[in-house]
Amino acid sequence: MTATVRVQREDFDLAAEVAALCRGRTDIGAVVTFSGLCRDEAGALAALELEHYPGMAETEISRICREAVARFGLQAATAIHRFGRIAPGENIVLVIAAAPHRQAAFDGANFIMDFLKTSAPFWKKEHRADGSAGEWVSAKDADDAARQQW
Amino acid sequence: MSTVNLVYFSWVRERIGKGEETLELPADVVTIADLLAHLKSLGEEYEAAFEHERVIRAAINQEHVEHGEPIAGAREIAFFPPMTGG
Incomplete structure (x- = not known):
């Protein structure tokens, strides 16, 4: 089983990542992808600044992917998280889970995202469209609750 | 005394005013909680951050730990707010 994990400044191509994950394989029956994008918050947000802990970010996402693979019997998983300045409409994160059947792929992608949000060392700061000082985004109780359901 | 590298992220980094530093720690700093108390005694920027x-x-060494965790053997200790990635 392979888990592909990357933490990078540049954008990613969802279709190319799915193709890379499936290349040369005939045993995969289900591929679920999740991508998280930057919202403009009704025009109030100019961009997000994504800070991360280099090294630990990759290690933590890899650990989460390995756990998902073991728990849901995934055949492959990919997780890519961007950092730096990201404008509304741009990609932030991509998760791909592949399995013989759909439920494991859905659950695997969901699990990876729930744990990534609460355990992977990334922090978002807002840049406001009106030029005023932006705030650090607060962690949501709903994200902790989502993780605890597993 | 022991020497440890400290790294800070997000608003913890901003309030302290630096992203990393190396500190000599007194022998009675045993756990993460002790270290937080020690840092808060160093100045108002640390008090504000913590x-x-x-x-x-x-x-510790890039793995999540609780505040009760002993810091013996730590090369790098990080402090940061709850994470907001994804």
Whole structure:
């Protein structure tokens, strides 16, 4: 089983990542992808600044992917998280889970995202469209609750 | 005394005014909680960063730990707010 994990400044191509994950394989029956994008918050947000802990970010996402693979019997998983300045409409994160059947792929992608949000060392700061000082985004109780359901 | 590299992220970094530093720690600093108390005694920027101590997350050698964790053998200790990636 392979888990592909990357933490990078540049954008990613969802279709190319799915193709890379499936290349040369005939045993995969289900591929679920999740991508998280930057919202403009009704025009109030100019961009997000994504800070991360280099090294630990990759290690933590890899650990989460390995756990998902073991728990849901995934055949492959990919997780890519961007950092730096990201404008509304741009990609932030991509998760791909592949399995013989759909439920494991859905659950695997969901699990990876729930744990990534609460355990992977990334922090978002807002840049406001009106030029005023932006705030650090607060962690949501709903994200902790989502993780605890597993 | 022991020497440890400290790294800070997000608003913890901003309030302290630096992203990393190397400190000599007194022998009575045994756990993450002891270290937080020690840092808060170093100045008002640390007091501001660690004002709400219970929300502060810690990592030793790039692995999440609780505040009761002993810091013996740590090369790098990180402090940061709850994470907001994804």
